[in-house]
Amino acid sequence: MKVFWSNAGFRLxxxxxxxxxxxxxxxIVPLFPHVDPIIYNTYPKNLKPNAxxxxxxxxLGQDIFWLLVESLRNSILIGLIVATIxxxxxxxxxxxxxxxxxxxxxxxxVLTDTFVVIPSLPILILMTSLMKGQAGILLLALTxxxxxxxxxxxxxxxxxxxxxxxxxxxxxxxxxEGAIQTIFTEILPFVWTWALSNFxxxxxxxxxxxxxxxxxGLSPAxxxxxxxxxxWARERNAILLKQWNWIGPPVILTILLFIGLFLLITGYNxxxxxxxxx
Amino acid sequence: MKAWKYIGLxxxxxxxxxxxxxTFVFIxxxxxxxxxxxxxxxxxxxxxxxxxxxxxxALRRQLRVQFGLDGSLWExxxxxxxxxxxxxxxxxxxxxxxxxxxxxxxxxxxYTLFLSVTSVIIAWTIGNFIGLLAGFRKNxxxxxxxxxxxxxxxxxxxxxxxxxxxxxxxxxxxxxxxxANILTTAKDRGVFFASLLRNSVLPALSLLLVGTGWWIIxxxxxxxxxxxxxxxxxxxxxxxxxxxxGASYVLRNSIISQVTALALSLGGVFNGSLITEIVFxxxxxxxxxxxxxxxxxxxxxxxxxxxxxxxxxxxxLVADLIYPFIDPRIRYS
Amino acid sequence: xLKLENLSASYQTLYxxxxxxxxxxxxxxxxxxxxxxxxxxxxxxxxLKALYDIVVYPLVIKGGRVVxxxxxxxxxxxYQTGNIRKAWWxxxxxxxxxxxxxxxxxxxxxxxFLDSITPENGAKEDKAxxxxxxxxYLVELDLSPDVLNAFPFQLSGGxxxxxxxxxxxFMSPSVILADEPTTALDVVVQRGILMMLTRLQRQNKNTxxxxxxxxxxxxxxxxxIGIMYSGSxxxxxxxxDIFEDPVHPYTIMLIGALPRIGDTRRKTGIPGRPPDLKNPxxxxxxxxxxxxxxxxxxxxxxxxxxxxxxxxxACHLLENGGRVNG
Numbered sequence: 001m002k003v004f005w006s007n008a009g010f011r012l013x014x015x016x017x018x019x020x021x022x023x024x025x026x027x028i029v030p031l032f033p034h035v036d037p038i039i040y041n042t043y044p045k046n047l048k049p050n051a052x053x054x055x056x057x058x059x060l061g062q063d064i065f066w067l068l069v070e071s072l073r074n075s076i077l078i079g080l081i082v083a084t085i086x087x088x089x090x091x092x093x094x095x096x097x098x099x100x101x102x103x104x105x106x107x108x109x110v111l112t113d114t115f116v117v118i119p120s121l122p123i124l125i126l127m128t129s130l131m132k133g134q135a136g137i138l139l140l141a142l143t144x145x146x147x148x149x150x151x152x153x154x155x156x157x158x159x160x161x162x163x164x165x166x167x168x169x170x171x172x173x174x175x176x177e178g179a180i181q182t183i184f185t186e187i188l189p190f191v192w193t194w195a196l197s198n199f200x201x202x203x204x205x206x207x208x209x210x211x212x213x214x215x216x217g218l219s220p221a222x223x224x225x226x227x228x229x230x231x232w233a234r235e236r237n238a239i240l241l242k243q244w245n246w247i248g249p250p251v252i253l254t255i256l257l258f259i260g261l262f263l264l265i266t267g268y269n270x271x272x273x274x275x276x277x278x
Numbered sequence: 279m280k281a282w283k284y285i286g287l288x289x290x291x292x293x294x295x296x297x298x299x300x301t302f303v304f305i306x307x308x309x310x311x312x313x314x315x316x317x318x319x320x321x322x323x324x325x326x327x328x329x330x331x332x333x334x335x336a337l338r339r340q341l342r343v344q345f346g347l348d349g350s351l352w353e354x355x356x357x358x359x360x361x362x363x364x365x366x367x368x369x370x371x372x373x374x375x376x377x378x379x380x381x382x383x384x385x386x387x388x389y390t391l392f393l394s395v396t397s398v399i400i401a402w403t404i405g406n407f408i409g410l411l412a413g414f415r416k417n418x419x420x421x422x423x424x425x426x427x428x429x430x431x432x433x434x435x436x437x438x439x440x441x442x443x444x445x446x447x448x449x450x451x452x453x454x455x456x457x458a459n460i461l462t463t464a465k466d467r468g469v470f471f472a473s474l475l476r477n478s479v480l481p482a483l484s485l486l487l488v489g490t491g492w493w494i495i496x497x498x499x500x501x502x503x504x505x506x507x508x509x510x511x512x513x514x515x516x517x518x519x520x521x522x523x524g525a526s527y528v529l530r531n532s533i534i535s536q537v538t539a540l541a542l543s544l545g546g547v548f549n550g551s552l553i554t555e556i557v558f559x560x561x562x563x564x565x566x567x568x569x570x571x572x573x574x575x576x577x578x579x580x581x582x583x584x585x586x587x588x589x590x591x592x593x594x595l596v597a598d599l600i601y602p603f604i605d606p607r608i609r610y611s
Numbered sequence: 612x613l614k615l616e617n618l619s620a621s622y623q624t625l626y627x628x629x630x631x632x633x634x635x636x637x638x639x640x641x642x643x644x645x646x647x648x649x650x651x652x653x654x655x656x657x658x659l660k661a662l663y664d665i666v667v668y669p670l671v672i673k674g675g676r677v678v679x680x681x682x683x684x685x686x687x688x689x690y691q692t693g694n695i696r697k698a699w700w701x702x703x704x705x706x707x708x709x710x711x712x713x714x715x716x717x718x719x720x721x722x723x724f725l726d727s728i729t730p731e732n733g734a735k736e737d738k739a740x741x742x743x744x745x746x747x748y749l750v751e752l753d754l755s756p757d758v759l760n761a762f763p764f765q766l767s768g769g770x771x772x773x774x775x776x777x778x779x780x781f782m783s784p785s786v787i788l789a790d791e792p793t794t795a796l797d798v799v800v801q802r803g804i805l806m807m808l809t810r811l812q813r814q815n816k817n818t819x820x821x822x823x824x825x826x827x828x829x830x831x832x833x834x835x836i837g838i839m840y841s842g843s844x845x846x847x848x849x850x851x852d853i854f855e856d857p858v859h860p861y862t863i864m865l866i867g868a869l870p871r872i873g874d875t876r877r878k879t880g881i882p883g884r885p886p887d888l889k890n891p892x893x894x895x896x897x898x899x900x901x902x903x904x905x906x907x908x909x910x911x912x913x914x915x916x917x918x919x920x921x922x923x924x925a926c927h928l929l930e931n932g933g934r935v936n937g
Contacts, residue, residue, distance in 0.1 A: 011429075113291065114298040117591050119549040122567060122583040123303065129571040129579075130310035208435035212553050215437050216568055230441065239445055247445075254438050262433035508712040515663065515707075516727040516778075517699035526726065527715050534717070606717055606762050 009274075012267030018260025026073040037067035038224055049245055056245040059236045068249050071224040072257075074137060075207050078225065081141035082206035083199045086148025090198075091191060093149065094156025098164065109157070115150035121212060123147070128218040135220050140213075144206050152198050156191060163187055193272055200265045204258060211254065226254045285599065292595040296363075299587040303580060304358055308351070315341045317574050318372060344369050344376075345576055358580075368581035373573040379581040383563065389460075390555070390562030393478055394547035397485035402540050404486075405493020406533065412494065413501030413532075414524050425498055432491030436550075440484040440557040447480055454480045457559035481558040485551060489543075496539070500532040507531075534605050538597040545593020548586035613639040613662060613786055613818065617675035618692075620661050624669060629888045631657040633842045634675070636915070637923070641681065641785070642816040644809065646833030646850065648826060648865075652885055654842040655822045659790055662820065663705055664695035679703055681785040700727055704779040706789040713775065714763040720774055721745070721759035728781060745781065752777055752807065769800035773807060780811050786818045793828060805832050826869055830854060838862050841886050841896040844915060848922035859924045860901045860935050895927070903928060903935055 008016070035042050041061035049056045055064035097108040127143050128135065135143070211227025213219045219228050233239075233247040318341055323329050329337070342348040346357050346369060361367040368379040408428070412421040431439070448456035458477040464470040504510065505528050513523050543550075548563055555564030563582055570578035602609040620632040631654045639645045649655050660670065662677055672692060680689040683702060690698045699705075707713045715723055724745050725738060746756040758766060758774050766774065772792065779787060789808065793801040809832050812819045823829060829836045829850060837847040838861065846859040857863045864881045883900035886892055892899055898908040907927050915925040918932075928935050 110291065110294050110298070114295045114302075117295050117587070117594055118299045118302065119546065119583070119586045119590055121549050121552055122579075122586055123306070125567065125571055126303070126306055126579055126583060129574075130307060204433065208437070211435055211437050215553060215556055216571065218571075227437070230438075234441075239449055251438055251441060255434050255442075258433040258435065258438075259430055262429065266429065508707070508710060509715050512705075512707055512713040513715070513726070515665065515699060515705045517696075517701070518726055522726065526718070526722070531715070531717060607764055610762065610765065 009267055009270050011263045012271050015260060015262075015264025015267045018256065019264055022072065022076065022257055022260065025069060026076050029069050030073060034066045034069075035063055037062050037064075037070055038222060046243065055249055058233070058246050059238070059241075059243070064246055064249060067224055067229060068253060071226045071229045071250060072253060074223055075210065075226040075257075076203070078137060078141050078144070078210050079203035079206045081138070082144045082148050083202035085142070085145030086202045086206075087152055087195055087199045089145075089149035090152025091156050091188075091195060093153040095160050095187065095191075097153070098157040098160025105157075108153075112150045112153045112157075115147060116154060118147075120147035121209070124209065124213060125216060125218060128213055129216075137220060137223055140210065140220055140223075141206075144209055148202050148206065152195075152202075155194070155198070159191060159194065160187065163190060197265050197269055197272075200261055200268075204261050204265075207254075207257070226250050226257075230254070281602075284602075288595055288598050292591055295594075296588055296591045299591065300359070300363055300584050301355075303583050303587070304355060307576065307579075315345055315347060318345075318375075345372075362580065362584055366585075368584070369577040371570075371578050372575040373569060373578065379577045382578070383566065383581055383585065386561060386563050386566045389560065390547065390551055390564065392474070393481055393555075393560065393562060394485065394551045395544065397482045397489060398540070398543050398547065398550075401486050401489030402493055402536070402543070405490040406497045406536055408490075409494040409497025410501050410524065410529055410532070413498040413503075414505050414528050416498075416502050416505075425494065428491040428494035428498075431487050432495055434488070436484065436488060436553045437557065439488060440481070440554050443480050443484050444557060447483075458561065459559075460561060462561065477558075477560070481551070481554045481560050484554050484557075493536070497532060497536060500535065501528050504528050504531045534601075537604055538601055541593050541597035541600065542590075543593075545590040545596075548582070548589060612641050612680055613820070614678040614680070615662075615675065616678065618658075618661060618677060619673040619675055620657055620666070621671055621673050622657075622669045623671055624889075626889060628673070630673070630891070631670075631842050631888060632661060635843055636675070637837065637844065637847060639786075639818055639820060641818055642812075643834040644812055644819045644821060644832050646829035646836035647820065647822045647839060648829050648836055649824065649839035650885055651824055652888070653839045654888075655824075655839055656790060658839070659788055659820070659822050661692070663699075663703065663788055664692055666692075679786060683783075683785060698784075700779075700784065701782055702784050703786040703788065704782070704784045706776055706779045706787065706792050708791045708794055710795060714771065716763055719760055719762055720766075724759065724778055724781070727778065748781055749777055752811075768796055769803065772796065772800075772804055776804070776807060776811070780815070783815055784817065786820065787812075789819065789821045791823055792821065794823070794825070801828075802831075808832065826865070838865065841891065842888065843896075844923070844925065845897065846922075846924045847915075848919075852922065858918060858922065858929055858935060859926050860903050860928075861897050862924075863935060895925075 005013075039062070043053060043057045043061050043063060045057060045059055045061045047053050047057040053063050053065065055068065057063055058067070093108055093112065097105045097112070124143060124147070128140070131139070131143075207226070210219055210225055211230070214225065214227030214231045217231065219225060219231075229250040230247060233243070233250070238247040315338060319334060319338060322337065323334070339348075346354055346361075348354070349357075361369075366380050370376040371379045371382050374382060405428075408424050411418075412425045412428075415421050444456055447453050455477055458481065459473075460477050461470055461473040464473065510523060510527050513527050514520075518527075551560075551562060552564035552567060554560065555562045556568050559565065563586075566578065567582050569575070570582065615635050615637055618632060618635045619630065621628040621630045623629075635658065647655050647658065657670065660666065661672065664677070666672055676692040677695065678689065678691045679695055679698060679702065681687070681702065688698070688702060690702070695703065714720070721742060725741060728741055728745070742759070745759065749756050749758065752773070754770075754773055754777060758770065763771060776792070792808065793804050796804065805828065808819060808821070821828065821833060833850045835848060836850050836853055837844045838853070838859070839845070840861050846853065846857065846862045853862060854866060857866045861881075868880055881900060886896050886899065892909065894907070894909045894911055895901070895904070895913050898904040901908065905927075911927070913925045913927045913930075915923055916930065918924045918929045926935065
């Protein structure tokens with residue numbers, strides 16, 4: 001651990017700090033007793049920040065701090081589910097395609113290419129508009145996950161293709177180890193490093209897609225997410241009324257979340273490169 | 279001979295990808311329990327008051343044909359492929375009934391192309407230039423600062439960045455309009471262009487910042503790894519100036535993948551500018567898609583999405599086909 | 612002519628300085644082929660870098676200097692460590708290991724020639740004329756001018772190395788440094804390259820410094836060789852003399868380990884391994900592996916002295932006209 005820390009670059013350190021901060025804010029802080037921030041008129045409307053409502057209240061009488069915390073938690077949750085789906089399915093399809101070869105490889109790759117090429121946002125818009133904002137968090141995550149596996153699959157496939165030619169894999173193969181076993185014991189360790197940074201990236205993409213859908217009013221209607229929170233504030237003219245304590249926190253938190261996690265990804269990649277370089 | 283085989287294979291993949299994509303687009307709406315014909319009928323009856331059952335039935339039949347919902351699923355599918363994919367005829371728009379979808383898209387398309395293509399090209403040029411400097415001279419302080427800025431801006435989602443620009447430059451400073459209001463009907467070309475430019479600044483800036491950030495980051499990593507290659511080092515030993523090495527050794531080698539990435543980026547303009555157009559109310563295809571969704575304009579949604587699928591697939595094809603022209607290693611092997 | 616004066620170079624690392632070249636002084640004359648031999652890790656490449664003035668951190672020159680002097684086009688010139696790079700390609704040039712990666716992979720060779728050639732008579736010459744001179748030069752070297760229109764990956768390893776040699780000698784520099792120029796090539800091609808280098812040197816009467824771990828290469832072309840061990844020269848002299856009658860214990864073992872025609876004795880390598888440069892032994896660095904070492908060797912660094920006319924060596928046994936009894 002100590003060695004890791006001294007080898008970690010500035011970016012990785014900032015990134016890890018940001019990750020811990022957001023996880024604590026999103027998952028530890030909500031454990032403290034608090035009001036349900038989604039219910040209207042829990043407090044008087046449009047309060048400025050004060051001792052009870054740290055960030056004040058919305059035009060609907062909701063506590064902004066707790067709304068922010070819940071939003072952060074849901075946004076991260078969506079990101080995690082989508083990234084899990086995308087990475088697992090991606091690795092599975094990629095390995096399958098890379099190792100089966102032949103017809104199955106080509107068929108799977110055409111399918112993958114299609115998903116890489118299809119503009120995801122319009123299709124997401126199409127699907128969520130047909131759900132008419134009625135979808136829950138899981139359905140939304142599944143829909144986003146539909147477009148999160150193709151790119152990973154492509155990369156894992158090319159990794160599998162180069163790994164397949166390596167001697168130790170061939171040895172394992174010919175010594176009678178089964179295909180599944182070979183994949184688990186010999187290939188996955190290689191894919192792991194890549195998968196971790198891809199996973200974090202997928203979290204960011206999913207959170208960004210959700211906030212894009214929120215602008216269109218297509219994110220689940222009563223689910224507090226960072227995107228929805230900003231959109232609600234926009235709809236109630238928080239900008240024109242200069243209610244910065246309402247629209248400001250989710251905007252700033254989103255910016256920090258993205259920069260922090262991005263630094264985590266690039267910092268982690270740099271760390272891995274340097275580790276391999278030595 | 280080999281080249282033809284390569285081109286042929288790429289063309290087949292291109293066609294397959296478009297086919298699967300549009301089939302997907304055809305199937306999805308039919309899986310959901312929303313019926314555009316009934317929506318339209320209830321809208322028309324709401325507007326025109328009472329209608330008798332025979333009139334409604336006639337209208338229903340007519341609408342089914344126009345929305346491509348007539349006949350069996352297979353018939354609908356073949357009609358969609360034949361008219362839509364090959365004829366760019368997606369039927370009438372629901373929100374601007376009965377103007378054809380194609381005509382409306384044609385009206386909005388130039389704005390999106392103007393906004394996105396200009397921003398993509400400017401971002402590509404600036405980003406690659408800065409990225410090259412940052413990668414080639416990565417120990418200079420200025421390189422580190424520029425890269426730091428890029429890393430801070432790039433990850434911010436379009437939506438948030440557009441919103442911040444809107445608040446700061448549109449609302450607080452009041453330099454540019456918060457939402458676009460282009461004088462599209464102005465008789466005077468000068469007045470029109472002036473309003474077009476003024477209203478495009480903020481949307482373009484939001485696309486530019488993110489785009490430039492991305493090009494800086496990717497070019498920096500490309501050029502810094504090329505700058506460490508033996509041939510760059512040897513060029514130095516051969517007494518070449520740093521400027522020369524930067525231009526004809528590092529830049530030429532790293533720009534290859536950036537040119538193909540530019541092609542992909544241009545293909546994705548519909549996707550890329552969608553959110554920006556909506557935030558700034560910019561009259562482009564993105565805005566059109568939003569309106570189509572809000573008014574359940576089925577034909578319009580299909581039309582715009584089909585076009586953006588074709589655009590992206592074609593850009594990928596173009597990127598793959600130009601690659602051999604810019605990289606001799608591919609061309610001769 | 613290249614002159615080294617008390618040159619010391621080190622790599623600065625977290626664990627302290629690693630002395631890779633230590634207190635080296637000697638001269639490389641005009642019109643000779645000078646070979647630098649030694650096992651890998653003995654500091655040959657670092658020495659070559661110092662000669663060519665490629666001193667990039669963590670490599671630092673701790674002391675001494677390299678002086679490059681001579682006459683070109685009737686004008687005398689002199690450069691030294693710190694400004695030798697001004698003379699790159701005009702007065703001193705560099706031939707790297709034969710590798711695909713030293714040429715720009717996506718431009719034709721002619722562009723790479725034009726890049727590093729300054730037009731004759733100031734800027735009066737246009738590209739076509741320069742190219743014509745290059746073509747003539749290639750023909751003179753028995754190379755087809757077609758290589759100019761080729762990309763690096765289209766040429767074989769040997770062909771590419773010949774082109775690089777042509778590139779490095781075109782401006783007729785007075786000193787040419789070659790770093791393992793034949794290492795990655797097969798024996799037949801190696802021979803051709805060595806003949807080309809020798810022929811060029813004999814024609815131009817300039818200085819060719821060739822670094823190689825392969826004693827066979829030195830035997831074939833070098834006029835004089837210097838044997839390096841752990842950062843400094845242990846023996847230096849005429850090639851024929853050294854192969855005939857090596858005097859330093861390390862050289863004796865090195866020459867003794869070479870295969871010879873008609874010799875059927877079993878060859879033994881030199882026992883032990885080169886010292887860790889991070890933590891070198893005090894005294895003579897070869898002492899731990901030397902069968903003749905005695906107490907003084909482990910305490911005192913032997914001086915590099917002229918033991919016979921034109922022959923230099925660093926060994927306590929050779930002081931005052933002594934000999935090593937092999």
